[in-house]
Amino acid sequence: MKIAYFDCFSGASGDMIAGALLDAGLKLATLKRELAKLKVRGFELKTRRVKRGMFRALKFDVQAGGEHHPHRTLRDIESIIDRSALSNRVKDDSKRVFERLARAEAKVHGTTPEKIHFHEVGAVDSIVDIVSAAIGLEQLGIERVHFSPVRLGTGMVRCRHGILPVPAPATVELLKGVPVSQTDISGELTTPTGAAILTTLGACAPASPTRFTAIGLGAGSKDRPDLPNIIRVMIGETCAKAEGDRVVVLETNIDDMPAEVVGFVFDRLFDAGALDVFMTPIQMKKNRPGVLLSVIVPGLLVETMEEIIFSETTTFGVRKYEIERRKLAREHRSVETPYGRIRVKIGRIGDVVKTVSPEYEDCRKAAERTGAALKDIRQAAMDVARDAVDE
Numbered sequence: 001m002k003i004a005y006f007d008c009f010s011g012a013s014g015d016m017i018a019g020a021l022l023d024a025g026l027k028l029a030t031l032k033r034e035l036a037k038l039k040v041r042g043f044e045l046k047t048r049r050v051k052r053g054m055f056r057a058l059k060f061d062v063q064a065g066g067e068h069h070p071h072r073t074l075r076d077i078e079s080i081i082d083r084s085a086l087s088n089r090v091k092d093d094s095k096r097v098f099e100r101l102a103r104a105e106a107k108v109h110g111t112t113p114e115k116i117h118f119h120e121v122g123a124v125d126s127i128v129d130i131v132s133a134a135i136g137l138e139q140l141g142i143e144r145v146h147f148s149p150v151r152l153g154t155g156m157v158r159c160r161h162g163i164l165p166v167p168a169p170a171t172v173e174l175l176k177g178v179p180v181s182q183t184d185i186s187g188e189l190t191t192p193t194g195a196a197i198l199t200t201l202g203a204c205a206p207a208s209p210t211r212f213t214a215i216g217l218g219a220g221s222k223d224r225p226d227l228p229n230i231i232r233v234m235i236g237e238t239c240a241k242a243e244g245d246r247v248v249v250l251e252t253n254i255d256d257m258p259a260e261v262v263g264f265v266f267d268r269l270f271d272a273g274a275l276d277v278f279m280t281p282i283q284m285k286k287n288r289p290g291v292l293l294s295v296i297v298p299g300l301l302v303e304t305m306e307e308i309i310f311s312e313t314t315t316f317g318v319r320k321y322e323i324e325r326r327k328l329a330r331e332h333r334s335v336e337t338p339y340g341r342i343r344v345k346i347g348r349i350g351d352v353v354k355t356v357s358p359e360y361e362d363c364r365k366a367a368e369r370t371g372a373a374l375k376d377i378r379q380a381a382m383d384v385a386r387d388a389v390d391e
Contacts, residue, residue, distance in 0.1 A: 001143050001144060001237070001238045001243075001329050001348070001350065002140075002141050002142055002143050002144075002235065002236070002237055002238075003142070003143070003144045003145070003146060003207075003235070003236060003237075003238060004021075004024075004137065004140070004142045004144075004145050004146070004202075004233050004234070004235050005145075005146045005147065005148075005207040005233065005234045005235075005236075006020070006145070006146070006147040006148065006198060006202070006231055006232070006233050007147075007148050007207075007231065007232040007233070007234065008147055008148050008149070008150045008151060008190070008198070008231055009148065009151060009227075009232075010151060010189060010220070010224075010227050010228055010229050010230055010231065011150065011151045011152065011153065011188075011189025011190035011191075011194065011220075011229075011231070012147075012150060012189075012190050012191070012194030012195065012197075012198055012231050013129075013190070013191040013193060013194040013220055013231075014126060014129025014130055014132075014133065014191065014193035014194055014197060015059075015060045015061065015062070015125075015129050015218070015220070015221070016060075016194065016218040016219065016220050016230065016231040017129070017133045017136075017194060017197055017198075017218060017231060017233075018031075018060045018129055018132040018133055018136060018218065019047070019057065019058045019059055019060035019216075019217075019218030019219055019231075020058070020216040020217060020218030020230075020231050020232065020233040021132075021133065021136030021137070021140060021216060021218070021233060022047060022058055022060060022136070022216065022218070023057065023058040023216030023217050023218060023233075024140065024214045024215060024216025024233050024235055025140060025214050025216070025235075026135075026136045026139055026140055027139075028045065028047055030135075030139055031045070031132060031135055031136070031139075032045055034086065034090070034135045034139070035128060035131065035132065035135070037084045037085035037086050038080065038081070038084045038086065038127075038128075038131060039080070039083065039084055039085075040080060040124060040127065040128070042064060042124060043062050043063060043064045043124045043125065043128060044062075044063045045060075045061070045062060045063075045128075046060075046061040046062075046063055047059065047060055047061070048061075050219050050223075051223070052217075052219050052220070052223055052224075052228045052229045052230045053223075053224075053227070053228030053229075053230075054228065055217055055228050055230055056217070057217035057218060057219035057230045058216070058217065058218055058219060059218075059219040059221075060129075060132075060218065060219075062124065062125035062128045062129065063125075064124040064125050073114070073115075074098060074099065074102040074113055074114060075114065077095075077098050077127065078095050078098065080127070081094050081095055081098075081131070082095075086131070086135075087138060088333070088334055089134070089138050089333065090131065090134045090135055090138055091334075092332065092333070092334045092343070093134035093137070093138075093200075093201055094130055094131045094134045096200050096201070096332075097130050097133075097134070097196050097197055097200045097201065098130065098196075099113065100174065100196050100199065100200045101170070101174070101192060101193070101196045102114075104170045104173040104174045104192065104196070105170050105192075107173050108169040108170055108173055126193055129193055130193060130196075130197060133197050133201070134201070137201065140214075140235065142235070143329065143331060144202075144329060144330075145198070145201050145202030145203070146202055146203060146204070146205040146206070146207060147198045147202050147203075147204055147205075148204070148207075149178075149179035149180055149181050149204060149300075150175060150178060150179075150180045150181070150190050150195065150198070150204075151180070151181045151183055151189050151190065152166070152167045152171075152175075152180055152181065152182050152183065152189055152190055153166050153167065153183060153185045153186060153187045153188055153189040153190075154166055154182070154183065154184055154185065154186060155186040155187060157187075157188050166186075166187065166188050167188065167189075167190060168188065168191070168192055170192040170195075171188075171190055171191065171192045171195045174192060174195040174196050174199055175190070175195050175199065176271065176272065176273070177271070177272050177273020177274075177301065177304075178199060178204050178273065179204055179298075179300040179301070183227075185224070185226055185227055187222065187224070189227075194231075204298075204300075205245065206245075207234060207236075211236050211237060212234045212235065212236040213235055213236050213237060214234075214235040214236075215232065215233070215234050215235070216232070216233045216235075217230045217231070217232050218230060218231050218232075218233070243326070243327050243328070243329055244324060244325060244326045244327070245324075245325055245327075246299065246322055246323070246324050246325070247275060247296055247297060247298060247299065247322070247323060247325055248296075248297050248298070248299050248302050248320055248321070248322050248323075249294060249295070249296055249297075249320065249321055249322075249323055250294070250295040250297060250302070250305055250306065250309065250318050250319070250320045251292055251293060251294045251295070251318070251319050251320075252292075252293050252309060252313070252315040252317065252318045252319065253282060253284060253290055253291075253292055253293075253315070254290055254291050254292075254293055254313055254314060254315055255284045255288045255289065255290030255291070256314050257313060257314050261312070261313075262279065262291070262293075264312065265277075265293070265308070265309070265312045265313055268308050268312055269295055269305060269308055269309075272301065272304055272305065272308060273297070273298070273301050273304070274295050274296065274297050274301075274305060275296045275297060275298065276294075276295070276296040277293075277294070277295050277296075278294050279291045279292065279293060279294075280292040280294065293309070293313070293315075295309070299322070302320065306318055306320075328347030328348060328349060328354050328355065329347070329348045329349070330345055330346070330347060330348075331345070331346040331348065332344075332345060332346075333346060333385060333388070335381055335384040335385050335388060336384065337366075337377065337380040337381050337384050338380060339366040339367075339369075339370050339372055339376075339377045339380060340366050340369070340370070341362075342358050342359065342362045342363060342366065342377070342380075342381040343358070343359040343362050344356055344357065344358050344359065344381055344382070344385045345357045345359070346385060346389060353386065353389050356381075356382045356385045356386055358377075358378045358381035358382060358385075362381075363377045363378050363381065
C-alpha cells in the first residue's frame, strides 16, 4: 500500500499541500491537464523554488484573473465539480472536503451547511487548491493519508468576516479531536482549507511506510524567521499485510443515568474523536441492571475522553488498558448503480479486497427515492464496487 505522510511541524494550508505533492513527483503539466477538466476559467498556475529558513521548497500559486466569485454556496461548488470531467475519486474527495468545511462554518455561525456562503474558501484559488490536492493524491497513487499533530499559531487575522482570532474558528472546529500543538508564533500556521484537506482525506497517525520513495516540501507564502514555513510529505510503501496500531480502551459501569443522557454522551465522545463507543448490558450490585460504557480512543486523546466521561456521566471511576488492533486498509469510492450513486468502503490487505461495505445513508435515500428494497440496493453497490476494483 502506498501512503503519504504529511509532517505538519509548521502547520498546513491548501497551497502548501499542493506544493508538497508537486515537489514529491506530481507533474505540473499533469495537474494543469486535470484542472482543465474543472471548466473554471480565469486562473493561472505558477510554481517556483523558494527558501524557507534552511530549506528549499516548492511554492504553488494560483493567480486568479477575471472569474473570481468570492460568494459561493456548497451547492454551487458541488455543481462545478459534478459538471467536470474529473475522475470519480477526485470528485468525491473534493466534495467531501467542501462538505466538511461547510459543516464547520455552519457550526461556527449557527446555521446549516446549505446556507453557508463561502468567501475565501469559495474563491477560485481555494477551489483549485482543494481539487489539486485530490488530483495529486490520485496521480501519485496514494491509497492512504496520514499526518502528524498539527501546529497552530496565535494572534489575529483579517478576513471577509472581519478580524478573527488565530487559529480561526473554522480551523478549530475542523481539528476537533485531532492532536495539535499550540505555539506562541504570531500568524495563521494552519488554515481552514489545510485542516479540511488533512482531516477529511487522512488521519492523524504515525508515519507507517516501511520505506520512503519520495519526499516533497511545499512552501507557505510567508518566510517566517522563527519557523520554516513548509509542510513535508513523505511517500512510501507498506508491506502487504493488515495494518495495525495500539489504542486505549476506557470503560466504566453505570446504573443510574437516563437513556437520553447516555445518547448525549455517545455524541460527545464521537465528536471529540473516539474511534468507537458502545454499551453492554450488565448486572450490577443489588441486582440492579446497568450498562458497561466502552470507549476506544487513540492514546493522545485519553485525557480528553476521561474528562468527558467524568463531566457527563455519574461514574466515580474509569478503567483503561492498551490493546493492539489489526485492521484492513480502507478506501472510499462512489459507484454508479441502477439506483443511483452509492458510496462504499473497501477493505484491503495489499491489493486483495477483503470486504465491501455500502454507506447505509446512501442506500436508505436510494430506497426511499426509488421504492426498491434496501437489500437489493446494497447488493448492487457491492457487486459494482467489486467489479470496479477487479478491473
